Structures are given as C-alpha cells and as structure tokens.
Amino acid sequence: MRILFIIALMCASTVTLKAQKKLITKTGYTSFFSSAPLEDITAVNKQVVAVLDTKTGNIQVKMLMKSFHFEKALMQEHFNENYIESDKFPKATFDGFIVDFLEIPEGKSEHKVKGVLNIHGKNKNIEALARFQKLDKNITISGEFNVNVRDFDIDIPEVVINNISQTIQVSVYLSLNPY
Amino acid sequence: MKKQTKQSISIALILFIVTIIIVINYYNKPHINVETESADYTLSVQELVEAYTIDETHADNLYSNKIIEVTGFIDTSYIEYDDLVVILKNKKQENVIVTCRADQQHRINDLKNGQLISVKGICAGYITDVIMTDCIITITSNKFKK
Numbered sequence: 273m274r275i276l277f278i279i280a281l282m283c284a285s286t287v288t289l290k291a292q293k294k295l296i297t298k299t300g301y302t303s304f305f306s307s308a309p310l311e312d313i314t315a316v317n318k319q320v321v322a323v324l325d326t327k328t329g330n331i332q333v334k335m336l337m338k339s340f341h342f343e344k345a346l347m348q349e350h351f352n353e354n355y356i357e358s359d360k361f362p363k364a365t366f367d368g369f370i371v372d373f374l375e376i377p378e379g380k381s382e383h384k385v386k387g388v389l390n391i392h393g394k395n396k397n398i399e400a401l402a403r404f405q406k407l408d409k410n411i412t413i414s415g416e417f418n419v420n421v422r423d424f425d426i427d428i429p430e431v432v433i434n435n436i437s438q439t440i441q442v443s444v445y446l447s448l449n450p451y
Numbered sequence: 452m453k454k455q456t457k458q459s460i461s462i463a464l465i466l467f468i469v470t471i472i473i474v475i476n477y478y479n480k481p482h483i484n485v486e487t488e489s490a491d492y493t494l495s496v497q498e499l500v501e502a503y504t505i506d507e508t509h510a511d512n513l514y515s516n517k518i519i520e521v522t523g524f525i526d527t528s529y530i531e532y533d534d535l536v537v538i539l540k541n542k543k544q545e546n547v548i549v550t551c552r553a554d555q556q557h558r559i560n561d562l563k564n565g566q567l568i569s570v571k572g573i574c575a576g577y578i579t580d581v582i583m584t585d586c587i588i589t590i591t592s593n594k595f596k597k
Contacts, residue, residue, distance in 0.1 A: 298548055298579065299531050299532075299550075318550055319550055319575065338516060338573075338576055341584070344480075345482040345483070346478055
C-alpha cells in the first residue's frame with residue numbers, strides 16, 4: 273500500500289513538473305522599422321524578457337521602452353518623451369498563446385500566435401505567424417508583424433508626418449532556454 | 452547695389468548658414484557618452500535591486516534614464532547579438548542585467564564568474580531584473596565571491 277502511495281506521488285510530481293515546463297529569455301531581441309518619405313527609422317531592444325510554457329503554448333513578453341536604441345539620440349529622446357511617454361508607460365507587454373497548440377516539434381515549425389499587445393497603456397489584439405525552431409532544450413521564436421501607431425493612441429504631429437510612418441513593422445527574435 | 456544692401460544680404464546669408472549648422476548639429480547630436488560623463492549615482496547591486504523591489508516607481512524616479520555606476524559580483528558574462536552581456540548577482544532572485552556598449556566586447560576576456568566589478572551605464576528600469584544599457588566596465592578587481 274505504502275509503495276503504491278509513493279508511486280502515485282512520484283507520478284503526480286512528474287505530471288506537475290511537466291505541466292510547469294517553462295522556457296525563458298531575458299535578453300530577447302525586438303526591433304521596429306518605420307519607413308516614411310523623408311527617412312527610415314530603426315530601433316532595437318536587446319533586453320526583452322519572454323516566457324514560453326511548452327505544455328500550454330502560452331507566451332508572455334515584456335520589455336522596457338527605454339531599452340530601445342536608435343541610431344540618432346534625438347530620435348530616441350523624442351520617442352521616449354513625446355510619442356511613447358516612457359516615464360508614464362515604461363513597459364510594453366504581450367500576453368498570448370499558440371493557436372490550436374499541441375506541441376512544438378523538434379526542428380523547424382510555424383505556428384499562429386494570438387494575444388494582446390499593450391503599448392502606451394493601450395491594448396490591441398494581434399495575430400501573427402511565428403517561426404519556431406526546437407533544438408534539444410532550446411527553442412527560438414521569430415516573427416514579424418505590423419502595428420498602427422493610432423491603435424495605441426500615439427500622436428504623430430503633422431510637422432513630422434513625412435518622417436514617421438503610421439504603420440510600424442515589428443520584428444521579434446527570442447532564444448529561450450529552460451528556466 | 453548699395454553698400455548697405457550688400458551688407459544686409461551678407462548678414463542674412465551668414466545667419467541662414469549658422470541656423471542650418473545649428474539645426475544639423477541638433478538633429479545629429481550624439482548619444483550620451485557614459486565614459487566622459489560622471490555617474491549620477493554610485494551604488495551596489497544590492498542597493499539598486501532593493502530600491503526597485505521595494506518601490507519601483509520611486510526607484511524609476513531616482514535612477515531611470517540616469518547614468519549609474521554599480522558594483523557587484525559577476526554571475527555570468529557572455530556575448531549576445533555582438534554585445535557583451537554581464538549578469539551581476541544579487542543575494543535574492545532579482546539580478547542586474549548589464550548590456551555593454553559595442554566597444555566593450557573584448558572585455559569579456561577580463562571577466563570571470565564570481566569576480567567583483569563595477570560598471571557604468573544608463574539605467575533603463577526593471578522587469579524581472581534591473582536593466583542597464585550602454586555600459587562600460589569601469590573596474591575589474593581581484594576580489595571573488597567566497
């Protein structure tokens with residue numbers, strides 16, 4: 273009886289361990305690109321935190337807006353102070369999941385990812401096709417999607433309308449390892 | 452053309468050129484050079500992490516977007532996306548994640564896990580750890596964590 277109880281306990285703990293299989297990165301990569309008639313603007317953030325639950329397919333991403341690096345200091349200043357107001361809204365988050373998730377197979381695969389993107393204190397549902405690559409215990413996720421600045425209540429003044437695009441292309445690359 | 456008119460045109464032209472130069476310089480102003488600027492705050496990893504875990508808003512008001520110099524023991528250091536990344540270990544779960552300036556990449560050869568170092572850079576804020584960007588390694592010591 274006692275042995276049966278121990279076996280049951282071991283099985284239960286294995287299930288719990290499996291259910292909590294999470295992969296994490298604290299140095300994920302996100303960039304955005306704006307193409308406007310007068311100039312192209314790129315900004316890069318290499319300190320993105322992301323967690324993937326390989327049992328449920330849930331994905332959570334967090335980043336600091338002040339970690340975005342621009343080529344020009346003035347652009348970075350305007351981005352933080354005038355557009356994104358990073359003192360008031362310091363973080364951007366994504367809370368989502370892999371659609372029709374069963375598992376992430378070994379090697380390359382593509383999955384649709386859906387979720388809520390929060391930038392500048394505003395939520396927006398987004399959906400994008402992401403590329404996954406599983407190699408042993410490491411999983412990389414990469415993908416691109418577009419966001420419209422108006423969806424996040426970001427005001428682009430008329431005077432710089434030819435410098436900043438209303439639609440921004442966002443690229444993500446996350447290399448996740450066991451927690 | 453009258454001498455006075457000629458003078459007025461010359462002054463207007465000079466003013467125009469000076470304005471253009473000022474605007475171009477302002478548009479292309481360089482990023483803050485943490486090497487030449489002095490630190491707004493000098494503190495330990497424990498002090499910095501504690502400030503953020505106790506009151507994130509207050510800590511952001513103090514340190515966010517400021518140049519800070521932080522001293523602590525290296526948990527690990529590695530190169531990622533061509534940048535030197537150093538994790539400074541705190542006693543608790545939260546650490547300080549330091550991303551260095553591109554020209555600091557070669558300093559990885561000077562760094563060992565457990566070594567006491569100081570870094571100077573810009574504090575970006577806190578997610579699961581305190582994040583520092585554009586950093587330079589200011590001091591590497593022979594002290595190691597026991």
